Each structure stands twice: as C-alpha cells, then as structure tokens.
Amino acid sequence: MTMTDNRQNTVIGTRQLRREDPALLTGEAKFTNDLNLPGALHLSILRSPHAHAKIVSINTAAAKSSPGVVAVYTGAELQSQWAGPMPCAWPVTADMKNPPHFPLAANKVCYVGDGVVAVLATSESASRDALDLIEVQYTVLKAVVDVEEALSDANIIHEDLGTNKSYTWNLKIEATEGCVEEAFQNAAFKVSERYVQQRLLPMAMEPRAVAAVPQPFGGDITLYSSTQIPHILKVMAALTLGIPEQQVRVIAPSVGGGFGSKLDVYAEELLCMALARKHGLPVRWVEERSENSMATIHGRGQVQYVELAADKGGKLTAVRVRIKADMGAYLQLVTPGVPILGAFLYAGVYDIPHAYDFSCDGIFTTLTPTDAYRGAGRPEATYAIESAMDALAREMNIDPLELRKRNFIQKEQFPYLAFSGLTYDSGDHLQAAEKAAGLADYVGIRAQQAKQNVPGAKKRLGIGMSSYFEMCGLAPSRVLASLNYGAGGWEAATVRVLPTCKVQVVTGTSPHGQGHETSWAMIASEKLGIPQEDIDVLHSDTAISPLGLDTYGSRSLPVGGVAIAGACDKVIDKARLIAAHQLECSADDLEFAGGVFSVKGSPDRAVPMAAIAFAAFTAHNLPDGLEPNLEAQYTYDPPNFSWPFGTHMCVLEVDTETGQIEILKYVAVDDCGVQINPLIVEGQVHGGVIQGLAQALFEEAVYDTDGNLKTTTLAEYLVPAASDVPSITTAHTVTPSPTNQLGVKGIGEAGTIGAASTVINAVVDALSGVGVTYMPMPASPQNVWRAIQSAAKAM
Amino acid sequence: MVDITVSITVNGTSQEKDVEPRTLLVHFLRDQLQLTGTNIGCDTSSCGACTVHLNGEAVKSCTVLAVQADGGTVTTIEGLSKDGVMHPMQQAFMENHGLQCGYCTPGMVMASIGLLNENPNPTEEEVRLGLEGNLCRCTGYHNIVKSVLAAAKK
Numbered sequence: 012m013t014m015t016d017n018r019q020n021t022v023i024g025t026r027q028l029r030r031e032d033p034a035l036l037t038g039e040a041k042f043t044n045d046l047n048l049p050g051a052l053h054l055s056i057l058r059s060p061h062a063h064a065k066i067v068s069i070n071t072a073a074a075k076s077s078p079g080v081v082a083v084y085t086g087a088e089l090q091s092q093w094a095g096p097m098p099c100a101w102p103v104t105a106d107m108k109n110p111p112h113f114p115l116a117a118n119k120v121c122y123v124g125d126g127v128v129a130v131l132a133t134s135e136s137a138s139r140d141a142l143d144l145i146e147v148q149y150t151v152l153k154a155v156v157d158v159e160e161a162l163s164d165a166n167i168i169h170e171d172l173g174t175n176k177s178y179t180w181n182l183k184i185e186a187t188e189g190c191v192e193e194a195f196q197n198a199a200f201k202v203s204e205r206y207v208q209q210r211l212l213p214m215a216m217e218p219r220a221v222a223a224v225p226q227p228f229g230g231d232i233t234l235y236s237s238t239q240i241p242h243i244l245k246v247m248a249a250l251t252l253g254i255p256e257q258q259v260r261v262i263a264p265s266v267g268g269g270f271g272s273k274l275d276v277y278a279e280e281l282l283c284m285a286l287a288r289k290h291g292l293p294v295r296w297v298e299e300r301s302e303n304s305m306a307t308i309h310g311r312g313q314v315q316y317v318e319l320a321a322d323k324g325g326k327l328t329a330v331r332v333r334i335k336a337d338m339g340a341y342l343q344l345v346t347p348g349v350p351i352l353g354a355f356l357y358a359g360v361y362d363i364p365h366a367y368d369f370s371c372d373g374i375f376t377t378l379t380p381t382d383a384y385r386g387a388g389r390p391e392a393t394y395a396i397e398s399a400m401d402a403l404a405r406e407m408n409i410d411p412l413e414l415r416k417r418n419f420i421q422k423e424q425f426p427y428l429a430f431s432g433l434t435y436d437s438g439d440h441l442q443a444a445e446k447a448a449g450l451a452d453y454v455g456i457r458a459q460q461a462k463q464n465v466p467g468a469k470k471r472l473g474i475g476m477s478s479y480f481e482m483c484g485l486a487p488s489r490v491l492a493s494l495n496y497g498a499g500g501w502e503a504a505t506v507r508v509l510p511t512c513k514v515q516v517v518t519g520t521s522p523h524g525q526g527h528e529t530s531w532a533m534i535a536s537e538k539l540g541i542p543q544e545d546i547d548v549l550h551s552d553t554a555i556s557p558l559g560l561d562t563y564g565s566r567s568l569p570v571g572g573v574a575i576a577g578a579c580d581k582v583i584d585k586a587r588l589i590a591a592h593q594l595e596c597s598a599d600d601l602e603f604a605g606g607v608f609s610v611k612g613s614p615d616r617a618v619p620m621a622a623i624a625f626a627a628f629t630a631h632n633l634p635d636g637l638e639p640n641l642e643a644q645y646t647y648d649p650p651n652f653s654w655p656f657g658t659h660m661c662v663l664e665v666d667t668e669t670g671q672i673e674i675l676k677y678v679a680v681d682d683c684g685v686q687i688n689p690l691i692v693e694g695q696v697h698g699g700v701i702q703g704l705a706q707a708l709f710e711e712a713v714y715d716t717d718g719n720l721k722t723t724t725l726a727e728y729l730v731p732a733a734s735d736v737p738s739i740t741t742a743h744t745v746t747p748s749p750t751n752q753l754g755v756k757g758i759g760e761a762g763t764i765g766a767a768s769t770v771i772n773a774v775v776d777a778l779s780g781v782g783v784t785y786m787p788m789p790a791s792p793q794n795v796w797r798a799i800q801s802a803a804k805a806m
Numbered sequence: 807m808v809d810i811t812v813s814i815t816v817n818g819t820s821q822e823k824d825v826e827p828r829t830l831l832v833h834f835l836r837d838q839l840q841l842t843g844t845n846i847g848c849d850t851s852s853c854g855a856c857t858v859h860l861n862g863e864a865v866k867s868c869t870v871l872a873v874q875a876d877g878g879t880v881t882t883i884e885g886l887s888k889d890g891v892m893h894p895m896q897q898a899f900m901e902n903h904g905l906q907c908g909y910c911t912p913g914m915v916m917a918s919i920g921l922l923n924e925n926p927n928p929t930e931e932e933v934r935l936g937l938e939g940n941l942c943r944c945t946g947y948h949n950i951v952k953s954v955l956a957a958a959k960k
Contacts (some may be wrong), residue, residue, distance in 0.1 A: 029901055035908025036896040036915065038843015045842035136826075154830040216847045216855060216909040216943050265911025267845070268943050289808050300848040524907030693901045694949060701946030725852035725941060732938040733947040738930070762946075 062718025094253030124305025217267020310384020353388030473777025490772025519559015540606025699762020817885030864920025
C-alpha cells in the first residue's frame with residue numbers, strides 16, 4: 012500500500028475481524044422471516060401471468076371459503092387504503108411522466124408479477140393454497156418488451172400518458188454548444204458504438220420479507236422489513252398510507268444482502284401495514300424466489316449509443332452519448348434517476364474539458380420495473396466509455412493501455428473541474444493503471460499473446476482493462492436539489508458516552524452485510540481513545556436511530572462514517588470543557604490523546620475520559636451552564652461527492668471451438684482513499700468484482716416476446732457458483748479524499764463498476780485476431796461461439 | 807391428509823412432532839422447532855442456504871421431507887458450537903472474512919464441514935467444485951474458499 016498522507020491512526024487501517032460474525036455464524040441472527048409473531052396472518056399475492064392485460068373480472072368466492080383464509084382483497088377493494096400512489100422520489104425533469112402505481116393493480120396489469128389479489132390466512136401454506144382458487148379473467152393486450160420499439164408508441168402502456176416515454180434528460184454544456192459537433196467534424200479518429208446493458212436480477216440471497224405489527228389501541232404500527240432504507244421507508248409509508256409519521260416505526264433486522272434491490276418502497280410493505288391495521292393483527296409476507304425474480308426490481312436495462320472523437324495522437328476531443336433506458340412498467344423509488352447517476356461519468360477518467368453531450372430517454376415497457384442495482388448507472392457508464400476506448404485503440408491500431416495513458420487526467424490536475432461543473436477531488440489514474448499492469452504482467456501477456464494467438468489457434472489469450480472513476484458518497488444535498496432528487500444527502504450520527512465510559516454510536520446508515528458495526532466502532536475508538544470492545548453501534552431501527560438516510564450508493568462510510576467522526580469531535584469538545592474545569596486550566600491548554608486530556612507540557616496533570624464521563628453523568632461539578640451528560644448528535648452534509656477510482660485487468664483464454672472462457676487472472680487495483688478496515692475493503696472488492704463479472708459472463712433476465720420472464724429461478728438465472736469464478740488479486744493505492752476529515756471515499760460498488768468492461772474487453776481482445784469487435788453480454792459460450800462464426804463469415 | 811408423527815434427533819435432542827406429510831425438513835426445523843438459523847433462499851434446491859447434516863451427511867433440507875428424516879439425526883448451524891466455542895469451520899469463516907450479509911452462511915458452513923468430512927485436505931479447485939451447490943452473492947467466494955482451506959489446516 013502506498014500511503015501518501017501522514018495520519019497517525021492506530022485503529023483505523025487495521026484488519027479487524029467483524030463483530031457481526033458470531034451471531035451470523037451460529038444462527039443467532041434474526042432475519043425478518045425468523046421473527047416469531049404469534050397470531051400473525053400470512054399474506055400471499057396472486058400475480059399477473061400476463062405482461063399487459065385488462066382485468067375483466069375477479070372471482071374470489073372459493074378462495075374466501077378455503078381453510079384458514081381470513082380475507083381476500085382485490086386492488087379495487089383496497090383502493091381506499093392509500094392516501095396516494097407508491098412513491099417515485101426522483102422526478103428527473105419537470106415534465107416527467109409518472110403513471111399512478113398502487114400496491115395492487117385495479118384495472119390493468121402491466122408486467123408479469125404485477126400484484127392482483129391479496130390473500131390473508133392463518134398460515135403461509137393456507138394463504139398460498141388459496142391463490143389457486145382465485146379466478147381472474149383478463150383481456151390480453153400486446154406486450155411491449157423492446158425498449159427501442161416501445162418508443163414508437165405503437166402500443167401505449169399507460170393510455171393516460173399518451174406515450175411510452177417518461178422523460179428525456181439532457182446534459183449539455185451551454186457555454187460550449189456546438190463544440191461537440193465541431194470536434195467530431197475535425198476528428199482524426201472516431202468510433203460509434205452501440206452497447207446493450209442487459210437486464211439483471213439482483214438476487215440478494217435473502218428474499219424480501221415483511222412483517223407489520225399493529226398496536227390496535229395505541230395507534231402505532233411497527234414495520235419489520237428486509238430493507239436497506241428503514242428511514243426513507245418510514246417517511247414514504249406514512250405518506251402513502253396517510254398515517255402520522257411519528258406513529259410509524261420501521262426496523263430492518265438482519266438483512267441478507269441488498270445490492271440496491273432493497274432500496275425501495277414496495278407494494279408488500281404497504282399491503283402488510285394496511286392489512287395489519289385493518290385486521291388489528293400482525294401480518295407477514297415472505298417472498299418466494301420466483302416472486303423475487305418478477306416482483307423485486309431489476310437492474311441495468313439500457314441501450315447505449317456512444318461516440319468518441321479523437322485527434323491524430325489519440326487525445327479524446329469529444330464524447331456523445333444517447334441512452335434508451337428501460338424503466339419497466341412503473342417508476343419505483345429512484346428508477347428514472349439511475350441513468351442520470353451515470354450521466355456524468357461517460358468521460359471516465361479522461362481529460363475532456365468540455366465537449367460532452369449526453370441525453371437519455373426513460374422509456375416504459377411491460378416488464379418488471381428497474382431501479383438501482385449495485386453501481387446504479389455508473390457500471391453502465393464505465394462499461395460504455397471503457398469499451399469505446401478499446402474500440403478507439405483498435406481503430407487507431409495502438410495499445411489500449413497506451414491510449415488510456417495519453418488521456419488520463421493527470422495527478423497534478425486534481426482537484427479537477429469537470430465539464431459538468433463537478434469537481435473531481437483527487438486521483439492518480441496512472442499509478443493505479445501501472446500497478447495493475449505490473450500485477451497482471453501486461454507486457455509478458457502481450458508477448459505471450461503474440462506467440463499464442465496465431466492463425467488457427469484453438470485457445471486464444473486476451474487481456475482487458477478498465478480504468479474507472481466512481482461518483483459516490485451520495486451526496487451534497489444542494490447538488491441533489493439541482494438534480495430534482497426528492498431528499499437530501501446528509502447522514503446523522505449520535506455518540507453517547509455512558510456513565511461507565513462505555514459508548515453507544517447511533518448511526519443513520521443501515522447495513523446489510525457491509526460490517527458497519529465493526530467499522531463504525533473503529534472510527535469512534537480512534538477518535539475517542541476508547542477500546543472498540545467498549546463501543547456499541549446501534550442502527551436500523553427508527554425508534555433508536557430516528558434520523559438517517561440509510562445505505563446505498565457507497566455512501567455509508569464517506570457520509571455516515573464521517574458523521575460519526577464529527578459527532579465524536581463534538582463529544583471531545585464538551586469533554587474538554589469538563590476536563591479544563593477539573594484541572595483548573597484553560598480548555599485551550601489541553602491536549603487530547605489516547606482517551607486522556609492533559610495539560611500541554613505537564614503530562615502528569617491529566618484526566619481520563621472515564622472520569623469525565625462519570626462527572627458528566629453525576630453533574631455534581633460541571634462548568635456553569637454546561638448540560639449534564641456526554642452526548643452529541645451531528646449531521647454531515649458532504650461538500651462534494653467522493654471519487655474512488657482504480658484499474659482492473661483480466662487475463663483469460665477463449666476456446667474458439669466451444670466458446671468457453673477460462674479466466675486466468677483478475678487483478679483489481681482500487682483506490683478508495685483511506686481504508687478503515689482493509690479486510691472489509693477487500694471483501695467488498697471481491698464480491699463487487701464477481702457481481703460485475705457475472706454480468707459479463709453469466710447473467711441475463713431473459714424475456715420472451717410476450718413479456719414472460721424465462722429466468723425466474725436460480726436454476727435458470729445463472730448466479731455464479733464458486734466453481735464458475737476465479738480468485739481475485741486485490742491491491743490498492745491510497746489517495747485520501749481532501750473533502751472529509753477521514754480521507755475516505757467508499758468501496759461498495761467499485762468492484763462491480765470496474766469488472767464487466769474489464770472482462771468483455773479481455774474477451775474481445777482475445778478474439779480480435781479472428782475479427783470479433785463486439786461481444787454482447789453475457790459472453791456465454793453460445794454468444795461467444797456465434798460472435799466467432801459471424802466474424803468468420805464477414806471476413 | 808392426516809398428520810404423521812415423526813421422531814427426529816435434532817442437535818442432540820430427541821424431537822417428537824406431528825407434521826403434515828408435505829412438510830419439508832427445513833420448515834419442520836424453522837417453524838416447529840424455531841431453529842431459524844437454517845435459511846431458505848430459493849424454491850428449486852439451487853442455493854444451498856438450507857444445508858444441514860442428516861445422519862452425518864450434508865443435505866439441502868428443502869429437498870427432504872420431514873417424514874424422510876423420521877428416526878434420523880439432524881445437525882443444524884445451532885448445533886455446531888460446543889460450550890460456547892464455535893466449530894473450527896465457523897472460526898475459520900470469521901478469521902478469513904468468509905461472510906458478509908450472513909444469509910448463505912449457515913448453509914455454506916454446513917456444506918463446508920460436509921466437504922472436509924469427505925475430503926479432509928482439498929485443493930482450491932476441489933473446494934470450489936465441492937461448494938458449487940451453495941450460492942453466495944456477497945463475497946465472490948474468494949474468502950469462503952480461503953476459509954475452508956484454512957479450516958482444513960486446523
């Protein structure tokens with residue numbers, strides 16, 4: 012590791028084992044569906060078997076008399092329960108079209124999996140059995156499956172909107188209007204590429220689960236949900252159900268992975284709450300995997316048109332991007348904003364001062380709604396620019412690493428004011444790329460390739476790379492306002508020193524596998540000089556942690572972690588006043604280190620935090636006017652996004668006869684600034700890389716022309732197993748963020764952002780000698796074989 | 807259908823319960839014995855989150871009917887620790903960061919113990935092949951493989 016700053020950390024930066032693990036390893040941890048709720052009713056949902064159909068009639072009589080069934084409701088019968096439609100919090104343009112979306116469809120269904128009838132029964136099996144007894148008559152309408160065909164408006168999904176287009180969002184730099192066109196006219200080299208980001212199923216291992224527990228005589232309701240966003244969910248559920256917000260408590264128990272798919276307000280959460288209130292009993296629901304495939308959001312789903320212009324030396328002069336983004340049937344919580352999160356990154360890590368033109372159409376189809384999935388817009392953007400850079404290198408017949416080096420924003424240029432008005436706070440792309448090239452033996456592989464990839468070679472060697480910039484740490488609230496996002500981007504923390512000098516850290520982040528309890532305790536321990544084992548971290552319950560904006564977009568550390576450091580600073584400031592009072596000196600004369608305040612120059616005149624904590628509790632002898640107790644709340648609104656970056660490289664062999672790909676080496680060099688816990692950082696990179704690699708090689712939500720999802724189970728949707736994937740070589744550079752006191756940037760999505768283009772670039776590199784210049788994802792043996800055959804025909 | 811009485815020794819305790827004939831072993835464990843450490847992640851026996859040991863062998867408890875386990879011995883994740891000390895495989899997962907969200911973990915640990923029972927000194931490739939019936943979405947398997955190899959050396 013290259014440390015470029017002079018922090019004197021003793022806890023931060025060490026490989027601490029996770030405190031979360033014992034409960035998860037022994038079965039003690041409770042996920043939502045593990046909760047024991049005596050008397051609870053079970054909700055099951057009859058879902059549409061059609062992608063697009065009018066509901067003609069529903070007969071629930073037989074289901075109502077089925078054993079164990081308590082009640083059966085159609086969408087029309089529940090319509091009075093909703094104060095408003097389900098929320099979309101990101102109206103990206105003023106004229107964005109957003110069809111009303113209710114927990115159950117009342118008149119027509121718009122995707123396979125759209126909820127139609129709710130059954131409540133005394134057991135899970137009884138509620139599921141009753142679904143078979145419901146008769147629904149539909150008039151089937153034509154499915155709209157292809158996002159580009161949808162734009163023709165030949166079959167309009169939401170008639171009241173009059174179009175299948177939700178919005179067009181442009182990022183044009185007015186001051187330099189015309190310069191993009193000029194750059195393309197004057198370009199020595201141009202590439203024009205079309206890429207398809209196939210739909211993906213997030214497939215968190217824990218299917219979603221919900222339990223709503225009413226207190227019929229108190230008016231309060233508690234919602235347990237397998238969610239990433241208990242705080243946002245509380246606000247949205249209160250508004251949608253018309254319940255006063257203070258009466259709603261949301262708890263996310265142990266949550267088994269999210270990847271964005273649990274960053275949403277879902278029909279089942281609202282149904283459980285409404286029905287629990289109606290019946291005065293707990294109501295629970297658990298998703299089957301096939302329901303998860305159809306009724307939990309999908310990721311990606313974009314067609315990208317990318318054009319690059321370059322001068323004769325290969326220096327990029329302009330980028331033009333047109334996106335057709337598949338919204339699915341409805342706009343979920345942040346659906347329309349996902350491509351916008353990528354809009355700023357199509358210039359990647361390259362120095363393109365202003366000639367940038369981006370436009371995105373958000374388009375409805377009769378498929379499951381899309382929304383944020385690990386990386387959300389940024390893996391798509393990185394894929395496009397990094398694949399197009401390889402295309403440009405082929406066009407120019409120069410080495411792709413060399414082309415990148417000619418275009419990197421140089422270390423000395425940071426902070427770098429980008430064309431978009433955003434400032435990239437720090438970076439050293441050349442260092443990351445060179446480190447990756449060394450670890451992957453780039454030069455050696457190129458030499459071996461020259462020997463191996465001879466005409467007629469059965470197994471061809473390829474090396475691919477991706478240099479990425481991530482825009483994370485969502486986000487400065489004012490910047491979010493300029494993007495029409497419906498919330499701020501701050502995070503809250505409370506640090507409470509108890510009378511015995513034990514500490515409670517309360518965070519508004521909501522972990523689901525990221526190890527926040529371990530990392531947040533490390534931050535507080537470093538700041539306060541109190542041992543980690545004396546620090547507890549409380550989270551994911553809106554009654555315990557009332558303020559927060561939850562966990563997504565690699566924001567938890569660069570926003571939530573920094574908030575904890577800020578709260579610790581406030582605690583130390585207060586403790587300093589008490590220490591000065593006890594030591595009868597000026598607060599300015601004190602220094603604080605290792606949990607002890609001492610008088611500068613007189614280290615024997617000292618008072619430890621433990622004595623101050625107890626003094627603050629007894630309040631017998633505090634400075635005049637100082638409040639008792641040692642507790643501080645701090646809300647951090649970041650001044651900038653954070654900008655992790657890195658270079659990934661992949662070496663692989665393609666069997667030209669079978670289309671089989673074998674990965675020989677995967678190198679990930681990531682720079683997330685200062686690392687709190689390198690063990691956790693590496694784990695995030697490993698998982699992220701495999702998730703991106705899975706998009707490149709294995710995964711695709713496959714629909715037929717009638718809009719039926721053909722990959723609803725884990726037998727058909729190919730989440731890779733251990734035997735399908737390689738080990739990862741991880742390495743790091745450390746370029747601290749200058750915009751926050753910890754120097755941190757975030758690492759949750761980096762692996763996914765870098766991986767897909769790295770792998771596909773390696774596949775195309777291996778096959779470029781046989782004429783392959785484009786490889787659709789996933790590069791399954793079938794797709795690889797077809798690409799080789801069609802290239803052979805064209806040659 | 808008439809309920810059937812089964813007698814199954816679970817984590818060393820004999821359990822006699824009435825079950826519907828269609829009850830899967832995983833539902834018996836979770837719903838009737840409140841042993842919720844065994845998780846359900848799919849409906850097609852693809853994910854392995856529900857792996858337990860039945861008569862000493864790792865099985866996916868969603869593919870076994872409770873009545874098939876009648877008279878048998880079952881060990882779940884809750885039965886691995888002895889006197890408050892985790893099983894060496896559980897320790898190895900902790901020491902090597904072999905878990906993140908933890909949902910696949912009970913099944914992954916039970917499958918890994920089963921793997922080492924059959925092959926006490928596996929290669930990396932053998933570990934990867936041996937665990938191909940257990941899916942994880944968080945770790946990319948890197949540290950799971952490392953954990954199992956570390957446990958084999960204990």
